[in-house]
Amino acid sequence: MSRRWSVLIVGLFAMVAGCAYQYGLPYLIPALRADAGLSLSQAATLISCPVAGLLVTLALWGVAADRWGERVVLATGLTVAGGALLAAAAVHHLVALGACFFVAGAGGASIHAASGRLILGWFAAHERGLAMGVRQTGQPLGVGLAALALPPLAAGTGLGGGLVFLACCCLAAALLVAVVVRDPARTGGHEPHGGRSPYRTPVLWRIHAASALLVVPQFAVAAFALVYLVDARGWDAATAGRLLAAAQVGGAAARLAVGHWSDRAGSRLRPMRLLAAGIGVVMLALTAGALTGWGGASVVLVVAAVITVTTNGLAYTAVAEYAGRAWAGRALGIQNTGQNLLAAATPPVLGSLVGGSDYGTAFAVAVAFPVVAALLIPVRSEGAPAHSATPEPTRARS
Template sequence: MTRHPGIGRYRWVVLTAATFTQAASGFFVQGIGAMGVHLRHDLDLSAAQLGLLLSAAQLAPLAGLLVAGELLDRHDERWVVGAGAGVVAVSLAVGSLAPGYAALLLVLLVVGAGYSTVQPGGSKSVASWFDPSRRGLAMGVRQAGLPLGGVLAAAVLPALAASAGWRATLVAGAAVAFLGAITFTAFCRRPPLPLTGIPTEAEASTGAQADGRLRLLREPAMVRILVSRTSLVAAHSGIGVLTVLHLHETASLAPGTAALVFVAVQAAGAAGRICLAAWSDRGRSGASDGHRRSGRYAWVLVCLVAVVVGLVALATPAGRSPVAAPLLFVWLGFFGIGWYGPWVAHLAESAPPGRTGFALGSAMAVNQVAIILTPPALGLLKDVFHGFAPAWGLLAALSATALALTVRTPGTRPARRHFRDMS
């Protein structure tokens, strides 16, 4: 491959901008779990209602991710992502005037609509700038933006809520999201030359219509991608909404201490996204497409195993220990949040010709059901059984089932080539 002289330097600018925008756009929503104790007190919420706040931000992407995927395949991602991050900023600013819980739910619905463009758009932008030998690391760094935003949110928002009230946290979230929108629009560009491993629009076939897209989602390889993500997304959601509550109510940690542990959990997740994705790059530079993708997916399976172990341990007496419980949550942060790095690199490289945006958007949209249902369902389990063990047990069962199903899924020819064959 002939490398354009500008690619080597500017790709790191694009990666930095995309990572910051990811962190900035998800800043407020990632901090809801850390503010759990304060929100429950100020708004008189149950655990299920707290979980519903997280679900509200994820409801609009159920359709929004599909729309975003189509827009990203038709328009420059800098404008699509910049506009979406701008919507997040404006809606949070308006939300600071919300009179109560119901209005806050509505605000978060709009936030989710804007955020729909950020995940697939940033992933597509970064993937287009890095060749296969470094793409896993780059995607891992970029996807670390979400837990990095969670680290900052967990460190800042609970203290801000305690001193200035929950409305001030929305103003802070709006300001951070606006900076993200400006940064992405100003610095993210398409590369001057296409790189290997990511199909471009020029390769796309005219037969890539709705029928072919539905067939793609039914491919065994894509089913495996979706099943693994569903269970891991559910685990990630559970970690986000229940960590602070579990540490406070079950492990007897003070709210401030529990929030600090949540900071460590998010930091572990950021480290996991980078490290796991970087490890998935090892030996990839000379590998064929099929071997490269299977190598990346092996790390997703490792994460599934580690998540099952951590969740089961939380349901034992170790989950009540003020020493062991924080360590278990850090473990779950590394694997239960870190899995996204190798997973999204695997998905981007499996995308059909010229449909990277559609593949990213559709895969994320299909799993929005789990993202929407998990937080309130886990909160309801906690309210009904007055404990966290049933919630952790359910997540462990889902992860174990996904592991069994994906290991059994037979290998198939790459989805990219199959998509061409259907045209």
């Protein structure tokens, strides 16, 4: 296996390990309530602490990756996250648990800034979309790993068992990064902006804004899909959960297909605009179905769960390519910060609009966001095909 594919596989494992605790802690809520004696409200606050740590440090990790390289940033961040999760397994006080989760999230933020930058350096433009799609499957795979592993571990060994498992995943990923990953060579070749800030034009700001807006329908579906099927459609929770787990697998496959499409098209932003428009249409259909009680709305919900996640990899690739290697870490850090802010805000804001089993109102509000995003995406800025955006990667540094 070539070095670049080894780097990609290790980067994917790092994403899985990070996302398993960043977005998979809800599967430990029963153990948090039983072992630590927390109320539902306290447990819900605790599981948001990793995202809070993520938001605070994303841009800083991006700066560090641009300055010191991806390998040291990934290994350091994953080690910090693993150590914090081990510490969390040894404490039970609310404040101490929150602090450990916050530090774990702060360490894991390095994954989002540095692993995407690795792909920019190791893969040529005509294969970068697929490679970034592989990387982006780490989020659904990480959540799926948490869903499979944490409930039985917590049932058998308590909260500590689940946290030790998550810590071991992070520490194993850190070790693999240190052994396998090598930073791409800094060739001193052409940079898209001559090494100067790419933020002197509105292009990156428009991609950031569009990407953040597209998070709203994604998390509207993710947050309310299960309860909609149970409350409004009368499904059994276990059956609904299995259907949505299958939808996550479909979303992961769709990310790969969309990445390959962008490589063949030589464009990231044109497919992204088409998909944003498609998301708007699907969300409108879901809204109509939910408001009228149409039975086919369940099928549309699955389609929405798949299509709403397809633009993430395109946006990441477009940001990294436009910024160039000198600024990619910082740009990806800013990209992730905006997306996670709206991801955190979407469920509580839309949830306040839901009355009883009337989820159509929440879905209706989400319709406008992909439409505005499609208008914001700066398709004309791509100019030449993505194949010529940056030079081919060269040998790694030792």
